Amino acid sequence: MGALTGRTALVTGAGRGIGRGIARRLAADGALVAVHYRADEAAARETVASITGNGGRAVLVRAPLGVPDDARRLYERFDAALAERGEEPCLDILVNNAGFNRRGSVADVRSEDFDELIAVHARAPLFLVQHGLGRLRDGGRIVTISSAATRVALPESIAYSMAKAAAEAMTRALAKDLGRRRITVNAVAPGFVKTDMNARRWATPEGEAAHAALSVFSRMGEAADIADIVAFLASDDARWITGQCLDASGGVGL
Template sequence: MSISQSSDLTGKLAIVTGSSRGLGRATSIALATRGADIVVTYLSNREEANSVVAEIQALGQKAVALQLDAGDVTSFDGFSTHLKEALANTWSRDSFDFLVNNAGFLRAAPIGKVTEADFDSLCNIHFKGVLFLTQHLLPLISDGGRIVNISSGLTRFAGPGSAAYASMKGAIEVLTRYMAKELGPRGITVNAVAPGAIETDFSGGAVRDNPNINKAVAGATALGRVGVSEDIGLMIASLLTDANRWVTAQRIEVSGGMFL
């Protein structure tokens, strides 16, 4: 067996859900910088998605934007059809290499005030949607491909108001191990990446825009600052290279050392 390892992703094709902004955008750009092409997905803001596509193309890579409601299982058949068309028309291929299940949101509430509607919305996009979108796309993922599921630092440390959200992410970490076990015979690795607090518009941009929250997070982080989207995107891009081909079924926290 060759022991040569490469950090080059030239010729690889990735789908990054929820990639019109935030962590998904940063991940898409980081992958494109290493030579990968990208299928950008967005829920409603086509303009933002097109902007990401333009950034990727400016790096010399191919990209398309497809609409996807990652929390609506009934939409996945249609998405799969559009994806097959994009694969054929843009790349003259019938498969892709990497799936990054990133799409999501936080609806914070203490346990005593979590509504059934909030619970269902969180479950649909963070757990049910990840399972069934991956199921729909399995026939299109190349053998030897990679799946990355986005978890959260909140599965290790508790943040009041995040019980329902963090529970879904805990389920994703278990699902990741099962995916790794079942897809191992195809050479597909599956890992969960768990970001800490990041300066994005997630949860209304609280970490980014509230100076008190930002300072508190930085003070609780070993590296002394709040994370930025690029910290996560670069790590995921590295994880998808051949240098990490023997890593699977892992929860990898990328938090700068929060609450050690």
């Protein structure tokens, strides 16, 4: 049996990139994974197919984030997807991964972009936890994907960096609040990872080489690099780790 057999996980933004990698790894470890997506159903179905094709279990959950009443609507669909499989509407692992970036320095960042970044990266995770507490079993795991941008200055993405910093502050507060239930709450901060969201960074050999050189390992990260860390935090092996943000940048900025 896998380390997560008998557990249910919800991974937001699991249709592509890091989210897909996390969903696949948690499923490989035995979890039933709810693959959340906002709009790209084809990509989300590819994630589910890759899981079930390898003997894993997964369900689809479609819901927008960063809009009013998003958490309630997401969990309604989560509960319905589990009910179709005859499963209890329970949750053991919540991975707040869904995200995006809107570039802009302090001189040109737009207020509507700032509001949307905060809504998706900070407000949505907070209320997903709040609305999920009745489903989240004692001893559960909450993992939020942050960014090395909270540690390494990226003036061209100031609003994104601020939104991720808010998520890290949430992580520490929740860890203290939920410790009485043995629920661990941690964050993971990737650096430059080869995903669609970062496609412009590795669109050319020169661009990829420049970003790879920022890591002490002289390569860009892969989704699996982040997924393996999340899987560790989701496991019993990480039971004594909470309130932390694990740097997963490959040593960028050391």
